[in-house]
Amino acid sequence: MFKQVDTQDLETVEVVVDGEPRKLQAGISVMAALLADGELNSRLSPTSGKPCGPHCLMGVCFECLMEIDGIQRQACTTEIEKEMVINRHLSETGENSHE
Amino acid sequence: MSKCYDVVIIGAGPAGINAGATLAEMGLQVVLLDEQQSLGGQIYRNISHASAELLADMGAEYQRGRELVARFEQSGAGHEPGATVWHVEADGHVYYSKEGTSHQLKANYVLVATGAMERPVPFPGWNLPGVMGAGAVNNLAKEAGLVPDCEVALVGSGPLLLLEASLLIKKGVRISTILETTPKLPPLTAVAKLPPALKRMDFLTKGLKMVSEIKRSGAEHYKGVTKIKALGKERVETVEAYSDSEQLHFPAGLLLTHFGVIPNTHIFRLIGCHLEWNQEQRYWFPKADQWGRTNFEKIFAAGDGAGVRGALAAEYRGELAALELARCLGVIPTYERDLLARPIREAILHDHHPRPFVDAVYAPLFSKETLDKDTVLCRCEQVRVQDVRKAVQEGVRDVNEVKIVTRCGMGPCQGRMCGPALAEVMAAELSAPPERMGTLTVRPPLKPIPLEEVATMELEGSAAQPADLFKNQSK
Amino acid sequence: MSEADVIVIGGGVTGAAVGLGLLEEGAERVVIFDEQLPSQRLSRGNFGLTWFMCKGANNPIYAQWCRMATKAWPAFAAQLMEETGYDIELEWTGGAVHAFGEEQFRQYAASVEAITRSCREVGLDYPVRMLNREEFAALIPEMPLGEEVSGAMYTAEQGHINPLLLLAALRSAFQKRGGTYKGAHSVSAISPKDDGSIAVATSRGTYHCKKLVVAAGHGSPRLLTPLGQKLPIYPQRGQLMVSERYQRVLKVPVLCTRQTPDGTFLIGLSTEDAALSSEVTIDAMKNQAANAIRLFPLLKKLNWTRSWGAIRVMTPDGAPIYTRLDRFENITVLALHSAVSLTPLHVKMIAPWILGTNEAPQISHFSNKRFNV
Structure with a gap:
């Protein structure tokens, strides 16, 4: 749903997203990098169980909370770094979800 | 890194950058803490x-942001990027988290320049993935060079809605519709405010x-729309109004x-800090004197966080705060502060001419009918409008009391998204007027941090006593 | 309209419980005034334990009172939930107080023995025992213990609830039974009249009643001083932290750490002399976080999301004050901490005592007069 305007000289980093290795755009936030790669969902709501997507992208709404290197962080204010391990727990039931 | 500063500035938007540069150029020890990796705030993001x-x-x-940033970088002011401030005390202590470690700073003065946020206005489906703030998409363009690759609809009110629409059109994005909640005819209050606007x-x-x-561009454009709904199964697919x-x-x-912008x-x-209520724009802002000093001697406010007036005014107000801080710290005399402030005040006035008119045209509207009973008010805790109404019917009269009964505002965002609508x-x-309902109490941490981080942080002169709940009972 | 049989000043957990009890006992026209002042709303900072353990070490009547309350909790909670539809999240899982190191373990063991002896004197059992490290670990198998944990004192006969929803449920039940709850009403003065009635001046007009209950926490002295009544209470601050949600791993609450059914952890225990400041201090946060991690290392990576400071109403001996005014027998004053644990008794025993329909033998021990000796 988003496309890159200027695709020249884009640097990438290798990270692990939901258990799969992935190359994402470097130098931007984790959430922007996921959006750039076609992902809209950030997590399952711990209260409704439904998928959430980022809303404000400026650190206010906390909809993009996801597990980054073992800690729940706002993906829109966390810069992506190589070898990051990102888990959105999108397929889990409420019992195992870690908000 | 030093732990004591003349001024700790929080927020690297136009107000914070300009204040930091001004103070550092006068030889004061300044550090600018900001959550982002590079200077600019939201308006000059990634500049x-x-x-x-x-x-x-x-x-x-x-x-314009380029010049500001260049000046800041030459001024010698310190900059801590990626720093999330999670507590500030009125005596000048500032606590922040950076790269997994929390730090405590002591400031002679704190300048809070944390800016504004888009006014959160709940409507059915606003929590579906794919419903995003216009500012979010603006940020994606600046930060990552991303533009929407699908058909886009825009809803809401305010000049920034139309600005974002025109930016998207310029980039060739297909816009299915623009649905403005702004009335078809401007209110009479706006007409009265037109003359000063004509100066600009x-x-x-x-x-x-x-416009x-x-x-x-041929985008369908409606004004005065009501009953907006975002529809879709797993994500937004259509909009209804x-x-x-x-x-x-x-x-x-x-x-x-x-739906416009409000101070965060x-x-x-x-x-x-004591807050004041802006009747027309229906938002709270910190009470401050003409230099930005709040009710606390050591705490200053500048920029849109102190009342929304736009990027240029934020820059000027940052400079005014810096002049008074320099005077407080004994670097310039009072008459020089006033002399330096004069042209800035004139520039603020010039910049301000059209704002009362624009504000009146886009004044937010709220009534009992605006919010459908099933609308999710608190996205974090899935609290609906009807849950809040039930609490009120059971006698609750204070927003904090509603919070404890319904969990509205208790989730990770801590009421940022639901507080105003609550x-x-x-x-x-x-x-009753909304300002009578009070505001949600805010306690540390401003943003979540791992327990381990607070457990292991270094604090000056720790003096905590071990707890003894039963000390009355020992004979 | 401004006439009532009984007025309760204060709509916190104590006031709301007593208000409900008065209606259950047959009183009509009961009004609660509640200003909803954040600083006076203790339940906002309450930990949610419904405990008797450790309480009343030097006061067997108080120990007995706490035990009676705890025993009454499960049935009371069931009734309240059925009446109001509010799920107050009662879990009757027992509760523990952890010990670090052998020295603390021995101290705890000695205190269990001492309280057991003192309870026996009044014919009360004290079903608390020491668990060694292995037993404690087996009690909460999904929550690994820190290395320094030597064991815990434990009882199976207590539990925990959601104190915020308890308040909402009490208020709802009170209104469902016909009580009048008036939020955003501040009471400024109490004036006993010659005919035995009492005038209560509020921010929205004066009300008259036959009986009055003052349960306004630290707001009570202001109302009682003009009546010549001193209330020997003092403020004591407690602070607590709240974590993000996590899968349910801790099913038995520990004194300073419990996990709620929705998955958040409540952490902390502090007893501070801070006058009426309910401020949160980073010192305490650091201390409490470090202590909780020492107990349960799993908490390290969990985010701290919220915190609270609240002011307990403490009495010189730690036990509640339930007292009638010397000069005005129809004015009752309630001043106490641990209001959540004692809620069932406030509904079932304090209300009848106020109405004069029944008096539990323990109540006279909690009179204000005990401090005049």
Whole structure:
């Protein structure tokens, strides 16, 4: 749903997203990098169980909370770094979800 | 890194950058803490690394940020990027987290320049993935060079909604519709405020040009729409609304919302700053003197966080605060402060001419009918409008009391997204003004941090006593 | 309209419970005034334990009172939930107090023995025992213990609830039974009249009643001083932290750490002399976080999301004050901490005592007069 305007000289980093290795755009936030790669969902709501997507992208709404290197962080204010391990727990039931 | 500063500035938007540069140029020890990796705040996000194409797209207003950043970088002011401030005390202690470690700083003065946020206005489906703030998409363009690759609908009110629409049109994005909740005819209060706005024909002409560009693009554009709904199963697919009695229905691969901008007052409430209520714009802002000093001697406010007036005014107000701080710290005398402040105040006045008119045209509207009972008010805790109404019917009269009964505002965002609308729902239910409902109490941490981080942080002169709940019982 | 049989000043957990009890006992026209002042709303900072353990070490009547309350909790909670539809999240899982190191373990063991002896004197059992480290670990198998944990004192006969929803449920039940709850009403003065009635001046007009209950926490002295009544209470601050949600791993609450059914952890225990400041201090946060991690290392990576400071109403001996005024027998004063644990008794025993329909033998021990000796 988003496309890159200027695709020249884009640097990438290798990270692990939901258990799969992935190359994402470097130098931007984790959430922007996921959006750039076609992902809209950030997590399952711990209260409704439904998928959430980022809303404000400026650190206010906390909809993009996801597990980054073992800690729940706002993906829109966390810069992506190589070898990051990102888990959105999108397929889990409420019992195992870690908000 | 030192732990004591003349001024700790929080927020690297135009107010913070300009204040930091001004103070550092006078030889004061300053550090600017900011959550982002590069200077600029939301308005000048990523300005240092912007491509030529982005600079051209965003226009002269955005380019101004380059000069500001360049000046800051030469001034010698300290900058801590990636620093999330999670507590500030009125005595000047500032706590922040960076790269997994928390730090405590001591400031002679703290300048809070944390800016504004888009006004969160709940409507059915606003929590579906793909419903995003217009500012979010603006940020993606600046930060990552991303533009929507699908049909986009926009809903809301305010000049920034139309600005974002015109930027997207310029980039060739297909816009299915623009649904404005702004009334078809401007209110009478706006007409009275037109004359000063006419002093800034440059500004008004730009606005008119924007509207005509939107018209030329062929995007369907409605004003005075009501009952907006985002629809979709796993994500937004369409948007529905009413124009008079006509039902509107448009595809929306993304639905962008914007209902104006309000100060982000969390940090001021955390510190305990007194707030004032802006009746017309229906928002809280910190009470401050003409230099930005709050009710606390050591705490200053500047920029849109101190009351929304735009990027240019934020820059000027940052400089005014810096002048008074320099005077407080004994670097310039009072008459010099006043001399230096004079042209800045004139510039603020010039910049301000059109604002009362624009504010009146886009004044937010709220009534009991605005919010459907099933609308999710608190996104974090899934609290609906009807849950809040039930609490009010059971006698609850204070927003914090509603919070404990319903969990509205208790989730990770700590009421940032539901607080303003919560007060509106209660006020409508009680036929009382929203400012009477109070504000949600803010306690540390401003943003979540791992328990381990606070457990292991270094604090000056720790004096905590071990707990003894039963000390009364020992014989 | 401004006439009532009984007025309760204060709509916190104590006031709301007593208000409900008065209606259950047959009183009509009961009004609660509640200003909803954040600083006076103790339940906002309450930990949610419904405990008797460790309480009343030097006061067997108080120990007995706490035990009676705890025993009454499960049935009371069931009734309240059925009446109001509010799920107050009662879990009757027992509760523990952890010990670090052998020295603390021995101290705890000695205190269990001492309280057991003192309870026996009044014919009360004290079903608390020491668990060694292995037993404690087996009690909460999904929550690994820190290395320094030597064991815990434990009882199976207590539990925990959601104190915020308890308040909402009490208020709802009170209104469902016909009580009048008036939020955003501040009471400024109490004036006993010659005919035995009492005038209560509020921010929204004066009300008259036959009986009055003052349960306004630290707001009570202001109302009682003009009546010549001193209330020997003092403020004591407690602070607590709240974590993000996590899968349910801790099913038995520990004194300073419990996990709620929705998955958040409540952490902390502090007893501070801070006058009426309910401020949160980073010192305490650091201390409490470090202590909780020492107990349960799993908490390290969990985010701290919220915190609270609240002011307990403490009495010189730690036990509640339930007292009638010397000069005005129809004015009752309630001043106490641990209001959540004692809620069932406030509904079922304090209300009848106020109405004069029944008096539990323990109540006279909690008179204000005990401090005049």
